[in-house]
Each structure stands twice: as structure tokens, then as C-alpha cells.
Amino acid sequence: MxxxxxxxxxxxxxxxxxxxxxxxxxxxxxxxxxxxxxxxxxxxxxxxxxxxxxxxxxxxxxPAFLPPGGKTTDLLGVLGMTGLTAYFGMMKIGNVKKGDTVVVSAAAGATGSVAVQIARIQGAKRVIGTAGSDEKCRWLVEEGGVDIALNYRDPEFRRKFKEATPEFVDVYFDNVGGEQLDMALARASRGARFVMCGGISQYNAEHKQGPKNIANVITMRIRMEGFIVFDYADEYPTALGQLAQWLAEGKLKRxxxxxxxxxxxxxxxxxxxxxxxxxxxxxxxxxxxxxxxxxxx
Amino acid sequence: MxxxxxxxxxxxxxxxxxxxxxxxxxxxxxxxxxxxxxxxxxxxxxxxxxxxxxxxxxxxxxPAFLPPGGKTTDLLGVLGMTGLTAYFGMMKIGNVKKGDTVVVSAAAGATGSVAVQIARIQGAKRVIGTAGSDEKCRWLVEEGGVDIALNYRDPEFRRKFKEATPEFVDVYFDNVGGEQLDMALARASRGARFVMCGGISQYNAEHKQGPKNIANVITMRIRMEGFIVFDYADEYPTALGQLAQWLAEGKLKRxxxxxxxxxxxxxxxxxxxxxxxxxxxxxxxxxxxxxxxxxxx
CATH class of the missing domain: 3.90.180.10 (Medium-chain alcohol dehydrogenases, catalytic domain)
Incomplete structure (x- = not known):
């Protein structure tokens, strides 16, 4: 918006x-x-x-249906645009696979919180979420299905980001741009997929900050790809069916x-x-x- | 190097x-x-x-062969790493197609000069090359197979870049990074492919300049992908065969x-x-x- x-x-x-x-x-x-x-x-x-x-x-x-336990407002969230954005981003662009290390920025947000859980469900080895408060980080670990939550306002964030990714980053789901995108580039594995979904840190910036580590796209053969959820309109029914099932099974929290x-x-x-x-x-x-x-x- | x-x-x-x-x-x-x-x-x-x-x-x-008219030094150029880099970048990452508008930066260089010609051979509608001197631009138009050559040192470069891409840019083959990458992002078509091959403008920069228009990757659904020619070693024979044929047919100048x-x-x-x-x-x-x-x- x-x-x-x-x-x-x-x-x-x-x-x-x-x-x-x-x-x-x-x-x-x-x-x-x-x-x-x-x-x-x-x-x-x-x-x-x-x-x-x-x-x-x-x-x-x-609305075609609400799954058991679903509520009307889910139609704007986990079963709406933000849930679908997380789904297509993680599945189609991120191509998340068993064993991957996955980082999601703004992981406590409407899209990020679904994205981390999809990565978990798909068998990622390690799911790391970043957020802007300790309360969000707590929620991410306790409810949100991440292995590690990092508060980007922590002065030690940069060091902790590095330590949290000893096997580098296979999928980076970006909602924020700016410094976190640069950190993810610095820690990208060979052939990493960067799901370019949002860049909230830059939306209001007077001087936009481009990723200084963009050269890593070359050296690490990164595929950095943007998408808009509307492009997948034909596949909404399938995606919603899957999201609703996970919700009903209790695999997806929101x-x-x-x-x-x-x-x-x-x-x-x-x-x-x-x-x-x-x-x-x-x-x-x-x-x-x-x-x-x-x-x- | x-x-x-x-x-x-x-x-x-x-x-x-x-x-x-x-x-x-x-x-x-x-x-x-x-x-x-x-x-x-x-x-x-x-x-x-x-x-x-x-x-x-x-x-x-x-060396397996030299085509008619080929010379030993081609084995380091058009039939060597730089020619192969242009080939795999344009064909595999750029996925250049008939009707595309293609921009290649550093188009008078060893890789860029092959890349523009491959785009031409593959049926691109409009091929634009950028270079750093009028002499290079002249060579690009007269010998190099481009429709439009732009000197990035021209004070009017930005305006001319925009005017040269009225239908936007489908494939951007980047050898330079920096400002030209930003311009290409600003002029990208929906679903554009950005072949991330080099970033010479930034190699010696004390403060590296990231692309400020990175958000266009999202809004224009750009696929920005890096590669290293070595990754395609299995396909060298096929690629060299094709390059040699084009060279022998006079379609490829160097x-x-x-x-x-x-x-x-x-x-x-x-x-x-x-x-x-x-x-x-x-x-x-x-x-x-x-x-x-x-x-x-």
C-alpha cells in the first residue's frame, strides 16, 4: 500500500x-x-x-471456504494477499528445499510470519527470522517456527547474523531491503535464491540505499527475483487449499x-x-x- | 582478474x-x-x-580446432573465456528472444562486444551498447552489430539512455554496475532478465555504490542472476562450436x-x-x- x-x-x-x-x-x-x-x-x-x-x-x-478454525479476517491475512505472497515467494521464487538455510526479514510481519512457517514445513534445515523487537523475536521462536530470531535493533545484530548462518544462506526472503539485504548478500551460499518481496526500510527514505554487496550476485551466482502476488492469480485456488490445510492441521499459526x-x-x-x-x-x-x-x- | x-x-x-x-x-x-x-x-x-x-x-x-579465419589469440577471446561468458550470459541467463530490447554495458569490451552480436544473431529487435568513448561507439555501430551506441561519458547520457529504450529493456547484460545498472533498473520491462556478469565501475571504488533502484526488481518482476562461466564447463564444446560457426560465417566480429x-x-x-x-x-x-x-x- x-x-x-x-x-x-x-x-x-x-x-x-x-x-x-x-x-x-x-x-x-x-x-x-x-x-x-x-x-x-x-x-x-x-x-x-x-x-x-x-x-x-x-x-x-x-470466499470459497474457511477451514476449521479459520476466521473471516484470515481472508486478508494467512488466506489472503499476505499469505499468498508468502506462499508463492517461498515456493516459486525461493524454491525452498529440504536442508536449506532460510532467512526471512520482517519475519514477524503479515507476510514474513507465514513465509518462515512455510520454510519450516518444507523441511528447511535452519530458519532464521529478523524483527525489530525482543517481543517479536520471542513470538517468532515460541509460535512462529523459527530456529533463531534476531532483533535488527540489537547493536550486535551484524555479528549475530553472521554467527547464525555458519552454512551461509540458501534462501533469503526479503521484506526490508537496506542493510539486511546487504548482510544476506554477504552471507549468500552459491546459487542462493533471493526472494525480492518488499523493501520497507527504504520506502520512506529520502536517499535510497542500494545493496553495496551487489557484486556477490555474480560471485555467488545468486538468483535475485522479484514478484507480485497477482501474477499467480491462476494458482490462488491451489495455494489457498494448501494454506487452509496447514492452518487446519495447526502447522500454520497467525x-x-x-x-x-x-x-x-x-x-x-x-x-x-x-x-x-x-x-x-x-x-x-x-x-x-x-x-x-x-x-x- | x-x-x-x-x-x-x-x-x-x-x-x-x-x-x-x-x-x-x-x-x-x-x-x-x-x-x-x-x-x-x-x-x-x-x-x-x-x-x-x-x-x-x-x-x-x-584447442580442439580453429575455425576458418580464426587465429590463435581467439582462444583467449571470442573462442575463450570472454566469448564463452558472453554466450552463456546472453543465452542461458538473459534468455534473449526474438523481439527483445537488449542493453549491454561495456559493449566494446571483450565480453560485451560478443554479447551484443549474439543478441543480434538471436533476433533481438533493438540492441543498445554503452561504452566510454566516441571511437568505441563508432566501432559498435559500424562493426559491432548494435543499433544504438551510447557514450556514458556524454553529459546527456541519462536522457539518451531513456530515449533509446522507448519499449523498455528486456535483457540487460551488465558488465559495469553502478549508475548504468541503476538506469537499466529504471527502464526495465516487466519480467526483464538482468545478466549479472561484471561491475567494473565498482571494482576500485572506495565506497561501493549499490543500485538505488533495486525496488524495481520487485515492481517489474526482474530476474537478476549472476553466473560464472566455469559453471558451464560441460557445455563448452557446444558453445565453442556455435561461436566458431558464427565466426566462420562472418556473423561475429572481434x-x-x-x-x-x-x-x-x-x-x-x-x-x-x-x-x-x-x-x-x-x-x-x-x-x-x-x-x-x-x-x-
Whole structure:
């Protein structure tokens, strides 16, 4: 969402000043002329940050199912864009294999927290997650399936990163860019796969910092590849089936923070994300469905 | 060769102070106990910069053939490491296809000059080469098979780079890193392939400059992949056969500069390369074979 605000060439047009902020939402249908959804249905939709919208049914998805133990908000998290991003990134770009050493940055975030667990499920030998607080690191070790969690704010982070990767890094799932990307380049194994998913450390930077160790891409024959989850739309059903199964089997844990307060606090939601307070998926409750009599949520 | 002098983890151990400088050479065999070569044979070998060496036959290759019009020094250039590097980079990593827009940096160099011509032969729609002098740019257009040659020392280089890529860049074959890599990232097409072959602009830099536009790897789904020609050793015969055929057919042009003066000027050879004077392959004549009666060169 942060990237959509930059006025640059990208995978979707930038959101213009005055336009509704683009956002994936869980919505309740109030009225419908489409066979795809009826009044009262709960759907996910690219509705944007607004209380009520009129949408083409192209932009509406009726959730096919929720697995045992699944809840509606999972449709924006582990069973939504961030879960799917973790899935395709780790499986298709990272090509994670049994025995791999895997590092995921922002591992306590919505995408990272699913990515580390997929690496674990796929048989990685060692899964390392980085995060910005000791609380997140604790969660990563206790719940998140990592072997080692490293706090990047620790003054000894650089040394610990090196010590945590004695057999180097086979898969680096990058959500942050900047210094951590450079460290991963320095510790890459021959033929490492770098899943280029995000670069949150640089999104607000006035002077962007490119990876100084880019030459290691050559010497270590690294494949560094970017992707956008939309490219895999055809494979969503398969991926969601797998994610739902892992969720039902208890192999996949997730955590969420819901920011209450309605549309007025939506901008705070994004600002807060950069302060790094939340673990897992951060959601904004634009409108409380319990306020409406027709609510099925 | 420059990279081998850095005391870092790489694809081969660094050359230590006091050791013979590692180098591929064309050598005449003075004496042999191996069935692989006999006295008088001309071979290519990892002999290093020295006049006489004693080598295991593991490090010796007897040239299988020279195509019509080929000459012995081609075994270090278009039919040697640099030609093979261009071949595997453009074919295997760049996956160049009919209709592609291709940019090659340091396109007048030993590797780049072969890379642009392979892109042309493979049916690229538009081939753009960058180089550091107008003379090189002229050679690239007249002999080197490029549609557009750009001098990166031109103050208008940035604007011209943009204008030369109206349909963006499908394959970027990078030999230089630094600012040109950033420009290519800014102009990458969706799904572009970045062949990470060299980064000469940064080899001697005190403060290495990482690509500030690295985020485009994500938004444009770029695959940025490094390689070392040795990884493709099994496929050398096929590649050499193809290169030799193109050479014999006149589809592949090459140029070389031979620095005379013996072992005393070998270090100058490397320093001069960084001044950008030569077009094509730069060779150092460590020992003149005509000084020897047994010469078959």
C-alpha cells in the first residue's frame, strides 16, 4: 500500500491525490445485481478505504471456504494477499528445499510470519527470522517456527547474523531491503535464491540505499527475483487449499492486530506499521459490522 | 582478474601477495609427460603471468580446432573465456528472444562486444551498447552489430539512455554496475532478465555504490542472476562450436589489442584496462614466441 502512493512506474498505477486509497477489504454486500454475490454475503474486495462502495463484480471475490478454525479476517491475512505472497515467494521464487538455510526479514510481519512457517514445513534445515523487537523475536521462536530470531535493533545484530548462518544462506526472503539485504548478500551460499518481496526500510527514505554487496550476485551466482502476488492469480485456488490445510492441521499459526476507530484512524494504521508495533497482520476496522442489523460477520 | 585480487569470499580463492598472478594464457609446450599435449603443441592453460610454468594437465586445454579465419589469440577471446561468458550470459541467463530490447554495458569490451552480436544473431529487435568513448561507439555501430551506441561519458547520457529504450529493456547484460545498472533498473520491462556478469565501475571504488533502484526488481518482476562461466564447463564444446560457426560465417566480429613488452608490462595491462583505451580483447604478450626456435605459433 505504501508503494502505491509513490508517483512512479509500477505494477499498478499510483493512487492519485483525492482518490480513494486502494485497499483489500472484507465487505458485507448491501445490495447486488451480480450473480456472484447477494445481499448479506461476506466477500473480499478491492473496495479501498471507505465505508461504502459500488464495485464491479470483477473486483469482488466470494470466499470459497474457511477451514476449521479459520476466521473471516484470515481472508486478508494467512488466506489472503499476505499469505499468498508468502506462499508463492517461498515456493516459486525461493524454491525452498529440504536442508536449506532460510532467512526471512520482517519475519514477524503479515507476510514474513507465514513465509518462515512455510520454510519450516518444507523441511528447511535452519530458519532464521529478523524483527525489530525482543517481543517479536520471542513470538517468532515460541509460535512462529523459527530456529533463531534476531532483533535488527540489537547493536550486535551484524555479528549475530553472521554467527547464525555458519552454512551461509540458501534462501533469503526479503521484506526490508537496506542493510539486511546487504548482510544476506554477504552471507549468500552459491546459487542462493533471493526472494525480492518488499523493501520497507527504504520506502520512506529520502536517499535510497542500494545493496553495496551487489557484486556477490555474480560471485555467488545468486538468483535475485522479484514478484507480485497477482501474477499467480491462476494458482490462488491451489495455494489457498494448501494454506487452509496447514492452518487446519495447526502447522500454520497467525496473529493479527485490529485497529479500531473507523475510517478516521486508517491513516494512523499505515503510520503505525512503520513504528513496528504490531505482530502479524495489521488490519483497520473501517466500519464495525456489529453496528448494522444485517451483519453476518 | 581484478576480482581475484580482493581478499574476499568468491568463486575462487583470492590471489595472495607473492603468488603468481592467475591468468589464462596461450602457451607453447616445451616438454610434457602427459598424453594430453606434446612438446611444440599450442595449448590454453591457467598458467598465470609468468614466462615458464610447470602445470598439471588438469589445467591445460588443447584447442580442439580453429575455425576458418580464426587465429590463435581467439582462444583467449571470442573462442575463450570472454566469448564463452558472453554466450552463456546472453543465452542461458538473459534468455534473449526474438523481439527483445537488449542493453549491454561495456559493449566494446571483450565480453560485451560478443554479447551484443549474439543478441543480434538471436533476433533481438533493438540492441543498445554503452561504452566510454566516441571511437568505441563508432566501432559498435559500424562493426559491432548494435543499433544504438551510447557514450556514458556524454553529459546527456541519462536522457539518451531513456530515449533509446522507448519499449523498455528486456535483457540487460551488465558488465559495469553502478549508475548504468541503476538506469537499466529504471527502464526495465516487466519480467526483464538482468545478466549479472561484471561491475567494473565498482571494482576500485572506495565506497561501493549499490543500485538505488533495486525496488524495481520487485515492481517489474526482474530476474537478476549472476553466473560464472566455469559453471558451464560441460557445455563448452557446444558453445565453442556455435561461436566458431558464427565466426566462420562472418556473423561475429572481434577486435583485440596486444600489449607488447613482456612480463614487465603485464601490470600496466590491467591498469590500462581501467582507462578504457582498448576495444575488444586486451592481451598481454608475456613472452614473444618468435624468440624461440621451436615456435609453432
Amino acid at each position: 505504501r508503494g502505491w502512493l509513490d508517483d512512479v512506474r509500477s505494477y499498478v498505477p499510483p493512487v492519485q491525490i483525492g482518490e480513494v486509497m486502494r485497499a483489500f477489504c472484507i465487505c458485507r454486500v448491501l445490495a447486488s445485481r451480480s450473480p456472484k454475490a447477494a445481499a448479506g454475503d461476506v466477500v473480499t474486495a478491492m473496495n479501498g478505504i471507505r465505508e461504502i462502495g459500488i464495485l464491479s463484480d470483477k473486483h469482488v471475490e466470494k 496473529k493479527e492486530t485490529i485497529l479500531k476507530g473507523g475510517i478516521r484512524v486508517a491513516d494512523e494504521g499505515m503510520v503505525n506499521l512503520y513504528k513496528g508495533g504490531n505482530i502479524g497482520k495489521l488490519l483497520v476496522e473501517v466500519k464495525n459490522p456489529d453496528d448494522e442489523r444485517q451483519s453476518k460477520l | 581484478r576480482g581475484w585480487l580482493d581478499d574476499v569470499r568468491s568463486y575462487v580463492p583470492p590471489v595472495q601477495i607473492g603468488e603468481v598472478m592467475r591468468a589464462f594464457c596461450i602457451c607453447r609446450v616445451l616438454a610434457s609427460r602427459s598424453p594430453k599435449a606434446a612438446a611444440g603443441d599450442v595449448v590454453t592453460a591457467m598458467n598465470g603471468i609468468r614466462e615458464i610454468g610447470i602445470l598439471s594437465d588438469k589445467h591445460v586445454e588443447k 577486435k583485440e589489442t596486444i600489449l607488447k613488452g613482456g612480463i614487465r608490462v603485464a601490470d600496466e595491462g590491467m591498469v590500462n584496462l581501467y582507462k578504457g583505451g582498448n576495444i575488444g580483447k586486451l592481451l598481454v604478450e608475456v613472452k614473444n614466441p618468435d624468440d624461440e626456435r621451436q615456435s609453432k605459433l
